[in-house]
Structure formats: C-alpha cells, structure tokens
Amino acid sequence: MVTIRLTNSKTRKKEAFAPLNPSDVRMYVCGPTVYDRAHLGNARPVIVFDTLYRLLRHVYGPEQVTYVRNFTDVDDKINAEAQRRKALGRGETLEELIAERTEETIAWYHADMDALGALRPAIREDRSEAGLRRAEPRATEYIGAMIAMIEQLIEKGHAYAKEGHVLFRVRSYKEYGALSGRSVDDMIAGARVEVAPFKEDPMDFVLWKPSDADLPGWDSPWGRGRPGWHIECSAMSYELLGTSFDIHGGGLDLQFPHHENEIAQSCCAHPESGFASVWMHNEMLQVEGKKMSKSLGNFFTVRDLLGKGIEGEVIRFVFLMTHYRSPMDWTAEKARQAEATLRKWREAVRGTDPHLAKPDSAVVEALADDLNTAQAIAVLHQLYNEQKYDRLYASLAFLGFGADWESALQTSLENAERLQPYSAHLAGLREAAIATKDFAPVDAMKAALIAAGVEVRMSKAGVELVPGPDFNSSKLDGLL
Ligand SMILES: Nc1ncnc2c1ncn2[C@@H]1O[C@H](COP(=O)(O)OP(=O)(O)OP(=O)(O)O)[C@@H](O)[C@H]1O
Numbered sequence: 072m073v074t075i076r077l078t079n080s081k082t083r084k085k086e087a088f089a090p091l092n093p094s095d096v097r098m099y100v101c102g103p104t105v106y107d108r109a110h111l112g113n114a115r116p117v118i119v120f121d122t123l124y125r126l127l128r129h130v131y132g133p134e135q136v137t138y139v140r141n142f143t144d145v146d147d148k149i150n151a152e153a154q155r156r157k158a159l160g161r162g163e164t165l166e167e168l169i170a171e172r173t174e175e176t177i178a179w180y181h182a183d184m185d186a187l188g189a190l191r192p193a194i195r196e197d198r199s200e201a202g203l204r205r206a207e208p209r210a211t212e213y214i215g216a217m218i219a220m221i222e223q224l225i226e227k228g229h230a231y232a233k234e235g236h237v238l239f240r241v242r243s244y245k246e247y248g249a250l251s252g253r254s255v256d257d258m259i260a261g262a263r264v265e266v267a268p269f270k271e272d273p274m275d276f277v278l279w280k281p282s283d284a285d286l287p288g289w290d291s292p293w294g295r296g297r298p299g300w301h302i303e304c305s306a307m308s309y310e311l312l313g314t315s316f317d318i319h320g321g322g323l324d325l326q327f328p329h330h331e332n333e334i335a336q337s338c339c340a341h342p343e344s345g346f347a348s349v350w351m352h353n354e355m356l357q358v359e360g361k362k363m364s365k366s367l368g369n370f371f372t373v374r375d376l377l378g379k380g381i382e383g384e385v386i387r388f389v390f391l392m393t394h395y396r397s398p399m400d401w402t403a404e405k406a407r408q409a410e411a412t413l414r415k416w417r418e419a420v421r422g423t424d425p426h427l428a429k430p431d432s433a434v435v436e437a438l439a440d441d442l443n444t445a446q447a448i449a450v451l452h453q454l455y456n457e458q459k460y461d462r463l464y465a466s467l468a469f470l471g472f473g474a475d476w477e478s479a480l481q482t483s484l485e486n487a488e489r490l491q492p493y494s495a496h497l498a499g500l501r502e503a504a505i506a507t508k509d510f511a512p513v514d515a516m517k518a519a520l521i522a523a524g525v526e527v528r529m530s531k532a533g534v535e536l537v538p539g540p541d542f543n544s545s546k547l548d549g550l551l
C-alpha cells in the first residue's frame with residue numbers, strides 16, 4: 072500500500088499518515104459562511120482537500136473514506152442581506168429571507184465548486200442515517216448538539232455563563248495555543264481580543280451569545296440566543312465523525328483562533344479523545360502580497376472567471392501548479408499556460424479510455440508526498456512526451472480532470488466542422504484580394520467572424536478559424 076505523508080501543523084513535521092481505522096478514514100474541512108459568492112481564494116481549500124480526498128479514496132477505497140465539510144449558516148452578514156431585502160419591501164418573514172439567501176448561496180457554491188472538478192463531500196454509507204446531505208452539515212441543523220456540548224463544558228469547569236453569554240475559559244486548558252505555537256500571554260499581546268464586562272479574562276471566547284429580538288435565535292438554558300462560530304465545527308465534527316478522527320483541514324487563516332478554539336472545546340468536552348490526529352492548512356491565495364479576502368475588497372469570484380470563459384479545469388490546474396503550503400497569485404499568464412497544456416493533452420488522449428489504465432504510480436507517489444501536485448504535473452508532461460496517453464488520461468482523471476472531455480471534444484469537433492466552409496471562403500477572399508489589392512472584403516469577413524466569437528488566425532501558411540469561448544454559430548448565417 073502507498074504510504075501517504077502529510078505535513079501536520081500540530082507537530083510541524085511531515086509524517087507518515089496512519090488512519091485510526093483504515094476502513095473508516097475521516098476528514099473534516101471548515102466550509103464557507105454562506106452569505107455570498109465564493110471568491111477565488113475560497114476555492115483553494117476546496118481544490119486542495121479534494122485532491123487529498125481523491126488520494127485517500129484511491130489508497131483506502133472510495134467506500135472507506137468520509138469527507139465532511141460544513142456550511143456556516145448562522146451569521147450577521149446573512150442576516151444583514153435578509154434585512155436589506157425586507158427593507159426593499161419583500162413580504163416574507165425574516166426567517167424566510169434568511170433561508171432564501173443561504174439556499175441561493177449554497178446552490179452557487181455547489182455550481183462553482185462542481186465546475187472546478189471538486190467532488191462533493193460524502194459520508195460512508197453506514198455512518199449516514201439521514202442520507203448524503205449530512206456530509207455537508209449546516210450549523211442550524213446542529214444547534215441542539217452545540218447546546219449539549221456547551222453544557223458539558225460548563226459542567227467540567229471549562230466554560231461559564233454570564234449575562235446571557237457563555238464563554239470558554241481559555242486558561243482552564245493548558246494546551247491552548249499548541250497548534251499555532253503561541254502562549255496565551257503572547258496571544259493577548261498580539262491579538263485584537265475583545266474586552267467585555269461579561270468576560271473573566273479578555274482571552275475567553277464566546278460559545279453562546281444572546282440574539283436581538285428581531286433576529287434569529289434559539290432557546291437555550293442561557294436564554295434565547297445563538298452559537299458562536301467555533302463551537303459549530305466542534306459539534307458537527309463530533310456528531311458526524313466522533314470524538315477522534317483523522318484529518319482536520321482549512322485555510323491557514325483559520326489556524327488561530329478558529330482551530331485553536333475548536334481544539335480547546337473538543338478536547339475539554341471529550342478529554343479522553345485526541346480530536347483530529349492531523350491538522351492541515353492551505354496557504355493563501357494572494358493579491359499583491361495580501362490575502363484575497365472579502366474584507367480587503369481585493370477579490371474576484373470563481374463565477375467572474377467562469378463567466379469570462381475560463382474553464383473550471385484551467386482554474387483547477389493553476390491551483391495545482393503551486394504546492395498547497397506556499398502562497399500563490401492568480402495570473403493571466405498562468406491561466407494561459409494551463410489552458411494550452413490542457414488543450415494539448417485533451418487532444419492527445421482523444422480516443423483512449425481513461426478507465427482501461429491506472430493512474431501512473433509516479434503521479435500517485437507525488438500526491439502521497441504531502442500533495443506534491445507540481446511534481447504530479449511534471450510526471451504528466453513526461454507521460455505526454457513518452458506518448459503514454461492511456462496512463463496520461465487515467466492520471467488526469469485521478470487528479471480531477473477530464474470528466475466531460477468526451478462531450479467537449481465532440482462539440483469542438485462539430486464546431487471545427489461547422490467552420491470549415493468559412494475558412495475556405497476566407498482563404499478564397501484573401502487570394503482574390505492579393506490580386507486586386509482590395510482587402511476590404513477580407514476585413515469585413517474577418518470582422519463578422521470575430522463578432523461570432525471565432526478566433527481568426529491568418530498567416531502565410533493559410534487561414535485557421537478556432538471557435539472561442541463565446542462562439543455563437545447562429546451569427547454565421549448569411550456570411551457565405
Ligand atoms: N485568500 C484565501 N486563500 C486561500 N484560502 C482562503 C482564502 N480566503 C479564505 N480562504 C479559506 O476559505 C474557506 C472559507 O472561509 P470563509 O467562508 O470563512 O471565507 P470568508 O470569510 O468569506 O473569507 P474572507 O473573509 O477571507 O474573504 C476557509 O477554509 C478559509 O481558510
């Protein structure tokens with residue numbers, strides 16, 4: 072069996088991965104807060120952990136792996152959007168408008184991440200009483216579990232209730248800060264911790280807080296309120312994966328305080344357990360040296376790129392060109408390179424069947440070495456150069472490419488055929504123009520083709536017409 076080696080943020084070492092139970096491998100990844108379209112940075116953990124998920128399925132068997140990724144659907148920004156809609160005169164209740172916002176955001180998220188070739192999370196059959204949906208649990212479905220966990224923490228002396236709030240008593244957990252390697256005192260000095268009259272210590276963080284009367288809330292032993300963000304992941308991972316599981320992932324921006332707080336909550340509620348054995352963090356997608364983020368406003372969405380005709384696979388490929396633990400930028404040049412490479416490979420594997428070959432062992436080995444995707448791509452280039460097209464195709468499929476190449480090829484073949492008479496016509500016009508020195512008919516034809524979304528390439532060798540992303544064949548009518 073292939074040995075997977077992963078860099079564990081907890082130990083800061085690359086370690087051989089040994090699941091607690093190889094026939095029940097479990098991974099939890101912090102998912103999005105569903106208030107708006109995902110930006111390109113949000114796609115990075117999705118692609119990174121999708122690649123790991125595919126590797127785990129390959130090594131341990133697809134049925135043996137459970138992948139849970141939550142939706143955070145309790146958030147002020149969701150409420151704000153619902154209130155905005157209400158203020159615009161919508162007749163529904165605030166709850167209905169909140170549900171509308173979360174549903175539409177989840178649908179966008181699915182469509183965008185599907186386009187990147189990311190598999191949806193899934194739960195091992197026998198773990199799921201309520202069907203696959205619970206592989207993507209929503210915080211609002213687990214409020215009861217959060218309340219129960221908070222009660223346990225209070226009982227054990229790790230949390231206290233005050234003025235409708237419940238706070239985690241950070242100094243009651245000696246290991247606090249171990250994941251990010253900081254001491255509590257360093258953290259107080261460096262972090263923007265909120266001082267509040269209901270806190271024993273400024274470091275303490277919120278497990279439960281009161282809700283305004285006009286905002287969503289749930290009844291609890293501490294009054295009507297809502298959970299803090301950190302407790303959501305502790306409760307949902309416990310409900311779906313148990314007290315100990317294998318891998319916990321998310322972006323590096325979540326390491327502190329979110330993951331530090333998750334560990335404190337889960338390990339104090341279940342002191343007999345280890346919570347997650349391996350912690351993995353992807354580095355940030357950056358824009359001019361800064362994290363792409365909503366709050367900085369330096370973002371564009373996955374949908375913006377897809378809308379410009381950049382294929383989801385091209386976006387995926389660009390991400391895989393950089394190791395997940397290095398910061399990266401999105402550049403048009405990388406996208407161009409990725410597009411050209413994928414086009415070349417797609418042509419090369421035409422007619423071979425990806426299901427007949429296995430992914431190349433060197434590709435699997437590269438991923439098993441702490442997801443060395445850049446090395447995996449280098450192997451793909453080699454397979455192409457050696458004309459091992461069946462293995463190239465199978466390896467691409469393993470990395471999440473090519474799911475719809477057959478139909479895409481069919482369409483591009485049909486488009487090329489459709490353009491054939493037009494390139495002959497344009498070549499004829501050009502020949503005539505060389506004799507008459509009147510190039511106006513050539514230019515007019517060229518402009519009409521460009522308007523139909525066709526790329527026109529003219530050289531001494533001849534005329535080449537390539538359908539572009541906005542190709543619209545109905546605009547060709549009447550041009551001949
Ligand atoms: N620039 C980025 N590069 C890589 N991962 C990111 C980036 N920004 C956010 N993430 C990750 O995206 C996932 C979803 O996070 P979340 O929904 O909290 O993002 P967000 O709050 O909308 O992001 P932000 O406020 O940073 O714009 C998390 O795993 C987070 O670490």
Ligand SMILES: [Zn+2]
Pocket residue numbers: 100101102304321329333
């Ligand atoms: Zn989380």
